Amino acid sequence: MLKQRRxxxxxxxxxxxxxxxxxxxxxxxxxxxxxxxxxxxxxxEQQQPLLTQVTSFGSNPGNLxxxxxxxSGMPANAPLVVVMHGCTQRAAGMEGxxxxxxxxxxxxxxxxxxxxxxxxxxxxxxxxxxxxFSRDRGEALSIKQMVDTMKATxxxxxxxxxxxxxxxxxxxxxxxxxxxxxxxxxxxxHSGGPYRCAESMNAxxxxxxxxxxxxxxxxxxMVRGAYPGYAGPRPRVTIWxxxxxxxxxxxxxxxxMEQWTNVHGIDQTPDTVExxxxxxxxxxxxxxxxxxxxxxxxxxxxxxxxxxxxxPFPGGTGSAxxxxxxxYLSDVNLCSVYHQVKFFGMTGGGGEPTGDTTPPxxxxxxxxxxxxxxxxxxxxxxxxxxxxxxxxxFLVNGxxxxxxxxxxxxxxxxxxxxxxxxxxxxxxxxDAAGNQATDDDTVVTVSNSxxxxxxxxxxxxxAAEDGYLKADADGSGAALGFMTNLALGRGTDGKYxxxxxxxxxSSLPDGATVTRAFLTVSYSSGSGDPWSTPARNTLVIDxxxxxxxxxxTEVTDWAAAAxxxxxxxxxxxSAGAKSSGEFSPEGRSAISKTGKTQLRLRxxxxxxxxxxxxxxxxxxxVLTVVYAP
Numbered sequence: 001m002l003k004q005r006r007x008x009x010x011x012x013x014x015x016x017x018x019x020x021x022x023x024x025x026x027x028x029x030x031x032x033x034x035x036x037x038x039x040x041x042x043x044x045e046q047q048q049p050l051l052t053q054v055t056s057f058g059s060n061p062g063n064l065x066x067x068x069x070x071x072s073g074m075p076a077n078a079p080l081v082v083v084m085h086g087c088t089q090r091a092a093g094m095e096g097x098x099x100x101x102x103x104x105x106x107x108x109x110x111x112x113x114x115x116x117x118x119x120x121x122x123x124x125x126x127x128x129x130x131x132x133f134s135r136d137r138g139e140a141l142s143i144k145q146m147v148d149t150m151k152a153t154x155x156x157x158x159x160x161x162x163x164x165x166x167x168x169x170x171x172x173x174x175x176x177x178x179x180x181x182x183x184x185x186x187x188x189x190h191s192g193g194p195y196r197c198a199e200s201m202n203a204x205x206x207x208x209x210x211x212x213x214x215x216x217x218x219x220x221x222m223v224r225g226a227y228p229g230y231a232g233p234r235p236r237v238t239i240w241x242x243x244x245x246x247x248x249x250x251x252x253x254x255x256x257m258e259q260w261t262n263v264h265g266i267d268q269t270p271d272t273v274e275x276x277x278x279x280x281x282x283x284x285x286x287x288x289x290x291x292x293x294x295x296x297x298x299x300x301x302x303x304x305x306x307x308x309x310x311x312p313f314p315g316g317t318g319s320a321x322x323x324x325x326x327x328y329l330s331d332v333n334l335c336s337v338y339h340q341v342k343f344f345g346m347t348g349g350g351g352e353p354t355g356d357t358t359p360p361x362x363x364x365x366x367x368x369x370x371x372x373x374x375x376x377x378x379x380x381x382x383x384x385x386x387x388x389x390x391x392x393x394f395l396v397n398g399x400x401x402x403x404x405x406x407x408x409x410x411x412x413x414x415x416x417x418x419x420x421x422x423x424x425x426x427x428x429x430x431d432a433a434g435n436q437a438t439d440d441d442t443v444v445t446v447s448n449s450x451x452x453x454x455x456x457x458x459x460x461x462x463a464a465e466d467g468y469l470k471a472d473a474d475g476s477g478a479a480l481g482f483m484t485n486l487a488l489g490r491g492t493d494g495k496y497x498x499x500x501x502x503x504x505x506s507s508l509p510d511g512a513t514v515t516r517a518f519l520t521v522s523y524s525s526g527s528g529d530p531w532s533t534p535a536r537n538t539l540v541i542d543x544x545x546x547x548x549x550x551x552x553t554e555v556t557d558w559a560a561a562a563x564x565x566x567x568x569x570x571x572x573x574s575a576g577a578k579s580s581g582e583f584s585p586e587g588r589s590a591i592s593k594t595g596k597t598q599l600r601l602r603x604x605x606x607x608x609x610x611x612x613x614x615x616x617x618x619x620x621x622v623l624t625v626v627y628a629p
Contacts, residue, residue, distance in 0.1 A: 051091055051100075051112060058145030062138045065114040066146045067091045069100045070154070071107055079108040079160035079346050080150055082143060082176070082184075086167025086191070086328060087124040090114055094166060097305045098313075098323035098337040105316035106346045109154060111146050113139075115168075127171035128204035133196070135179035135227055139172070144180055162344045164188035166305050166328065167248065171197065171207075174256065177235045178226035186236040188340040191245060191303055193252030194259040196222040211251030219255065220262030234263050238294045238343045240336055242301030250297070257284070257295050264292045275407065276388040277334045283390070294343065296336070304330035311335040314347065314358065359437040360385035362392065362429035372445045373415050380410040381427035381439070388431060395426035395440060397516045397626075398568070398582025415446045419628040421454035422446075424516060424582055440581055454515060456626045457507070462596075463618035465502035469558040470495040488539065488601055489530035489612035497612065498558055498602040502547065503623045508593040516626035517583040517591060518568065519599060521615045523575050528611035530603055531572045537607070540566040541580060542600040543590035562600060563590040570601070577620075591625060599623070 051067040081103070085094045091112035103110045115123045125132070125139060132138035150156055163184050165173035170192020177187045178195040194214075197207035206212065223234075237260040241253035261268050261284050270282035271289075276296075284293040298306050309331050311322040322335035341347055347358075362383040367373055383389045392409040394402040396418070402411035409427070426440030468486045470493070486499035501519075508514075519541060531537050542562035549557055567587025568580040583591075591597050601615075615621070 051095060054146070054149065057149040058142070060142045060145060062132060062140070062142035063116060063119055064139055064142045064146075065091075065116060066149070067112040067114060068150065069095070069103055069110040069112070071104045071109075074107055074109070074154070076155040077157040078155065079162065079344070080111065080147065080156050081108055081341075081344070082111045082113065082147065082161075082163040084113055084125060084143075084163070084165035084169025084172050085115075085123075086165075086169055087122045089123065089166075089328065093327065093329075094169070094305075096323050096326050096329055097166075097307055098321070098335060099164075101316075101321065101323070102313055102337050102341050105313040106341060108160075108341075108346055109150055109156065111150060113143050113146060124168040125165075125172040127168055127175055127192075128198040128201055128207070130199050133172070133175035133179065140175055140179050143172075143176060144183060147183060160185060160344070160346070162186050162188075164190065164340055165192060166190040167192065167303065170248075174223075174237070174259070175226075177237065178223040181227060181230055181234050182232060184235050185233075186238070186344050188238045188240065188336075188343070189256055190240040190305055190336060191242065191248050192256070193248065194219050194222075194256045195226065197252070197255070207252070208247065209249040211249045211255065213251070213255065214258075216258040216262035216268060219259030223259060223263045234260075236292050236343070238296070238340055240296045240298065240306065240340075242298045242304060242306075242330075244300050245303045247303040253295055253297065257293060260293045266292060270295075272388075272390045273405070274388045274390060276385075277332075279332075279334060281388050291343070296339070298332060298334070301330050301332055304328045306330060306332050306334050306336040308333050308335040311338065313338060358385075358431075359435040360389050360429040360431045362427050362437050362439045364425055364427050364439050364442040367425070367442070367444055369442045370444070372447050374446065374448050375416060376412055376414045378410055379413050379425055380408060381429075383407070383409055383427070383429035385429070385431040385435075390430050392430075393428040395424075395428060395438075395582070397424050398426065398440065398518075398588075399585050400428075416448050418446050418448075419452055419454045419515065420446050420448060422456070422516075422626065426582070438581060452629055454626050454628055455512075456624065459503040459505055459597075459623045459625070460619045461501040461503055461617050461621040461623070466500060466617035466621070468497050468499040470497050471558045485524040485614040486601075486617055487612055487614055489526075489528075489603060490607035490610055491612050492610050496606050498600055499615065499617075500548070500557060501599045501601070501617060501621050501623075503597045503599070504595075505592050505597045505623070505625070506595050508591070508625065508627065509629060510593055512593060512627035512629060514588040514591055514625055514627045516624075517588050518580050518624050519570070520577055520579045520622045520624065521570065521601075522577045522620040523573060524614040524616050526574065526613040528607075528609065529572075530607055530611035530613055537603050537605045539570045539572075539601065539603055539613075541568050541570070541583075541587070542602065543567045543583070543587045544598040544600070545590045545592045547596055547598050548600065557600070566604075579624075591623075597623070 054066040057066050083094045083099050091114045163176050170190045173187045173189050174195035198204040239256050241250050271285040272283035280297040282295045283291045307323040325331050364381050366380045383392050391405045393400045394411045425442040428438040430436045487497040543564045545563045548560040564586035567584045570580045
């Protein structure tokens with residue numbers, strides 16, 4: 001983890017230094033054996049097949065070497081990640097963790113600083129030397145100059161420059177985050193520790209093991225003192241550590257978490273606690289729900305980088321996968337590079353800062369679909385996500401009735417409070433990026449003595465009152481569209497379409513309690529995929545008690561106020577009929593018992609290209625309502 005520069009004075013003779021050096025190498029060799037017994041010379045001589053050396057990048061006061069990886073087909077304003085190796089490694093050691101492969105998939109540049117033996121005889125970055133971890137000095141400045149060179153050479157988004165490091169690089173990472181918060185937006189600390197844990201070589205050994213314990217405020221003050229007067233945003237931090245790391249004690253993970261939560265002004269109580277691929281994952285958020293700090297405890301892993309040689313990067317093609325087993329690369333079936341790239345917000349592909357857009361999977365596992373139930377029963381669900389599930393909400397007839405944040409996900413449902421007859425049970429899972437998915441296709445029959453049987457009715461839309469509206473991109477200049485079927489999305493005229501369906505629901509009894517409602521529509525034709533342009537687009541339903549205006553469909557209905565908005569969504573479909581999700585409680589309350597109910601279908605985001613869906617009206621559009629008399 002640390003060796004002092006040869007050119008610097010030593011406080012004892014060379015012979016006196018040998019036991020200390022031997023102790024360090026013994027520690028490194030021991031952890032290396034946990035991930036594959038690779039001779040040190042083999043590590044030192046690793047090749048860099050995908051890397052190009054840059055020989056001129058400023059004054060380079062730290063006397064480092066610079067390597068870069070530039071994927072093909074790079075877009076403008078792409079991100080940049082600085083990746084730093086550990087002791088006895090070279091740049092290729094961290095490339096082997098999967099960074100270059102991930103860059104090829106997600107289109108970001110990578111810079112690999114490399115230490116030289118003349119600076120440190122074990123090729124460690126000198127994270128414990130004030131002259132190297134301070135702003136505008138030594139190795140820290142050399143690395144910042146590498147970033148400046150990349151910005152001058154390529155089209156790089158200055159708001160998306162990140163840093164990641166392992167071992168000595170994992171200690172140098174917080175140094176760069178503290179010294180240059182105006183350069184780096186986020187960082188990944190892998191098997192490292194807090195900033196200014198040590199300010200000498202001897203203190204460095206104590207920092208590594210057993211660790212240094214300070215208060216969160218004391219740690220935070222060290223970061224704030226690295227760049228006095230800085231008042232801008234602080235970098236987000238993801239922290240990784242093996243619990244069986246005998247080179248760098250796992251206590252360093254806790255101290256680093258305390259440091260960066262304090263820097264961000266948030267507490268040290270995690271807002272999300274979950275298990276991902278068998279490993280504890282904790283997320284610390286601000287009041288707005290933004291993930292500012294996270295920790296990953298790699299149970300049973302030693303001093304190594306977590307990887308998964310069988311993991312293909314989502315969105316990639318060919319053989320791109322998460323690294324290969326080697327020195328200090330431990331295959332634990334968890335790709336740390338992917339999760340760090342995801343934390344940085346780069347997995348949307350094409351260099352766009354879309355972040356994680358992949359929803360989790362969720363499935364109600366009990367009771368079985370079609371079961372007859374009574375009394376109190378246990379409702380269970382399975383949920384999974386590549387990063388992790390933060391919570392699962394349970395729904396009865398589309399209404400959230402319980403939430404569980406820990407697997408196995410379950411809740412006890414008292415069915416005696418429901419009417420006899422059919423009811424829908426569902427589960428909605430959320431991941432750490434806010435993506436969600438819902439499984440609501442489990443229908444059970446409640447049979448409790450004394451409960452009234454529910455009534456199911458269906459209403460076909462009134463074709464003469466149905467229609468769709470077109471509006472300019474700014475929402476003005478609405479014009480009624482004339483076609484037999486109803487349009488949604490953006491047409492070839494560049495205008496955005498919303499469709500309206502009208503139902504006469506006056507036959508519902510005045511005293512009825514609507515327990516379920518959903519809309520079924522039929523596909524007519526379409527072009528493109530309006531659900532995917534832009535990303536995260538969703539087809540939703542607004543409900544209106546009565547009509548949106550005094551007459552039937554009018555031009556002003558395009559943006560008119562609804563009684564309840566986004567009461568349900570309709571998943572992507574390209575043929576046949578499709579039912580929406582269960583209406584929300586607000587949506588069910590908007591169904592009129594004295595007159596008409598109108599539904600407006602719209603995509604939540606305006607398309608950026610011609611993408612549209614045509615649906616059929618009249619008898620092909622049906623509102624199903626279930627009520628208790």
